[in-house]
Amino acid sequence: MKSAFSEAIVAPPATTRRAATTRNDMQWRTRPNLPDTHYVDTRVYTDHGVFEEEIDKLFNRMWLPVCHESELPKPYDYRTSGVSNNRPIVVVRGPDNKIRTFLNMCPHRGNIIVRAPSGSLLKAEPSGNPKHMTCMFHGWQFDAKGRCAEIPREEDGYQDRLCKADVGLRELRTEVAYGGFVWVNLADEGESLSDFIAGAFDGMHTELESEPLEIFHYQKAVIPTNYKLWHETSREFYHDYMHFHNRATGMLQPGYFDRKYQVFPNGHAATGLTTVAYDAYEGNKERHLTFPGMPKNGWKQLNIFPACTYSLRASCLRVSVMTPLSESETLIEVRGLGLKSDTPEIREARIIDHDTIWGPFGRNIIEDLLAVQNQTLAMNESPAAKYLIMAREEGNTIHDEIGLRSYFAEWSRRMGRPASNPVAGGAAC
Known part of the structure; x- marks a missing residue:
C-alpha cells in the first residue's frame, strides 16, 4: 500500500561542502538549511503544553x-x-x-x-x-x-x-487482532482498527496468524525520557554503531545496508527481512528455532504509530509498548511471545534467545536506555530551541532516516503544526 507520506515532493536544498567549524549561540539557534521535514525542534520532546496536546490528539483518539x-x-x-x-x-x-x-x-x-x-x-x-x-x-x-x-x-x-x-x-x-493483542481506543467514534493499521501488518501475517501465540516474558520500567525518544530507537538503525552486538552480527552481513523501509499511512513503518549471524558474536549458541514463515535467524520489524514496536527476531516476538507519563517520563512494557504449541524444551530455548537480546540485562537494552536518558538530560539543560537532524537519505534503506521523517509527518498532521516548529508563536530564535 502506498503511503500518504512522500518525500519526492520535497526538494532538498543544494549544499556546498565547507570547512568544519564550531558555532556561536546565534548560529546554534538558527534553523537548519534543510526542508522542514528533515529536522525537529527539541520542544517536541520537552514542552509540557505539547505533551498535553499529544495526550488529547494522539493517545486519547488512537488504537x-x-x-x-x-x-x-x-x-x-x-x-x-x-x-x-x-x-x-x-x-x-x-x-x-x-x-x-x-x-x-x-x-x-x-x-x-x-x-x-x-x-x-x-x-x-x-x-x-x-x-x-x-x-x-x-x-x-x-x-x-x-x-x-x-x-x-x-x-x-x-x-x-x-x-x-x-x-x-x-x-x-x-478488538483482539494482529497476533492476539488486545487493542483499545478511548474514543467512542472514529476509524476502525483495520483502517488505522492500513495494511502495515501484511508483511507479518504468516508469522502472527498461522498459530496462536502465547506470552512468556513480561517486564516494565519507568524511564526518565520522552516516549518518542524510546520509540525512535526502533525507527532508525543508523545507531547500529552504538551496539557492538549489532555490528558483529548484522552490519557485517552481505546486503545488510540494502534492507528497505516500507512506509504506511498513519505513521507506521516496517523494515524488510534480513538475517542475523548470531554465531559471529562470541558466546552465542547456534539458533535453530524460528516462527512460521520465517527463515532461520530471520529478523523483521514493524513500528506502529504513536508508540508500539513489533520485532520478530530469530525464535521470538518482542512487542514493546510505550505509555507517556509526562514529557520526560515513560512507562515501557516489553512482552516476549512464542507459539502456544511450544513444548517445555522449545519454550525454554525461546526464553533464552529473547532474554539474551531483550531481557532486563540484554545486550541491546542497556545501551538504548543510556542513549535516551542522555538525550533527555541534554535537551532539558536549556529552554532555548534547538534542532535535531533527520536528513539522511539513502533510498529508503536501513540507514535512511525515513522512519523518523514518516513518524513526524504523521505527528505534524495529527497535531496540526510542524514538528520543526511545534510551539505556538514560533521558534524562540
Missing part, C-alpha cells in the same frame, strides 16, 4: 495495544493496566469468552475498582462476591460485562432517583 489475549486465558480472568498518561483500565474476559475493556474507576466516588495487576474474578474479594469487580470504598459491585450488579442500600439511599442501570462502567472500544 493502543494494552496486553495479549494469552494473559486472559479463561473466562473471568482480568488484567489491569494504564493508557494515555496512565489512565487506569481493566481488561476482562467475560463468561461469553469475549474480551472487554473498562475504565478502572468506580462511577460512585472515583476509586480504583480492581487493584491487583492480574487475576480471576472467580475468587471473591473480601468486600464482594465471586464473578464481580468490587470497589473496596463502598462495596459497589460490577459484573464481568461492566454492568453494576450491587449497590449497598440502593433503595434506602437513592429511592427512585438512581439505580444500577444508570451507573455501569465506562466501556472502551476493544
Whole structure:
C-alpha cells in the first residue's frame, strides 16, 4: 500500500561542502538549511503544553495495544493496566469468552475498582462476591460485562432517583487482532482498527496468524525520557554503531545496508527481512528455532504509530509498548511471545534467545536506555530551541532516516503544526 507520506515532493536544498567549524549561540539557534521535514525542534520532546496536546490528539483518539489475549486465558480472568498518561483500565474476559475493556474507576466516588495487576474474578474479594469487580470504598459491585450488579442500600439511599442501570462502567472500544493483542481506543467514534493499521501488518501475517501465540516474558520500567525518544530507537538503525552486538552480527552481513523501509499511512513503518549471524558474536549458541514463515535467524520489524514496536527476531516476538507519563517520563512494557504449541524444551530455548537480546540485562537494552536518558538530560539543560537532524537519505534503506521523517509527518498532521516548529508563536530564535 502506498503511503500518504512522500518525500519526492520535497526538494532538498543544494549544499556546498565547507570547512568544519564550531558555532556561536546565534548560529546554534538558527534553523537548519534543510526542508522542514528533515529536522525537529527539541520542544517536541520537552514542552509540557505539547505533551498535553499529544495526550488529547494522539493517545486519547488512537488504537493502543494494552496486553495479549494469552494473559486472559479463561473466562473471568482480568488484567489491569494504564493508557494515555496512565489512565487506569481493566481488561476482562467475560463468561461469553469475549474480551472487554473498562475504565478502572468506580462511577460512585472515583476509586480504583480492581487493584491487583492480574487475576480471576472467580475468587471473591473480601468486600464482594465471586464473578464481580468490587470497589473496596463502598462495596459497589460490577459484573464481568461492566454492568453494576450491587449497590449497598440502593433503595434506602437513592429511592427512585438512581439505580444500577444508570451507573455501569465506562466501556472502551476493544478488538483482539494482529497476533492476539488486545487493542483499545478511548474514543467512542472514529476509524476502525483495520483502517488505522492500513495494511502495515501484511508483511507479518504468516508469522502472527498461522498459530496462536502465547506470552512468556513480561517486564516494565519507568524511564526518565520522552516516549518518542524510546520509540525512535526502533525507527532508525543508523545507531547500529552504538551496539557492538549489532555490528558483529548484522552490519557485517552481505546486503545488510540494502534492507528497505516500507512506509504506511498513519505513521507506521516496517523494515524488510534480513538475517542475523548470531554465531559471529562470541558466546552465542547456534539458533535453530524460528516462527512460521520465517527463515532461520530471520529478523523483521514493524513500528506502529504513536508508540508500539513489533520485532520478530530469530525464535521470538518482542512487542514493546510505550505509555507517556509526562514529557520526560515513560512507562515501557516489553512482552516476549512464542507459539502456544511450544513444548517445555522449545519454550525454554525461546526464553533464552529473547532474554539474551531483550531481557532486563540484554545486550541491546542497556545501551538504548543510556542513549535516551542522555538525550533527555541534554535537551532539558536549556529552554532555548534547538534542532535535531533527520536528513539522511539513502533510498529508503536501513540507514535512511525515513522512519523518523514518516513518524513526524504523521505527528505534524495529527497535531496540526510542524514538528520543526511545534510551539505556538514560533521558534524562540
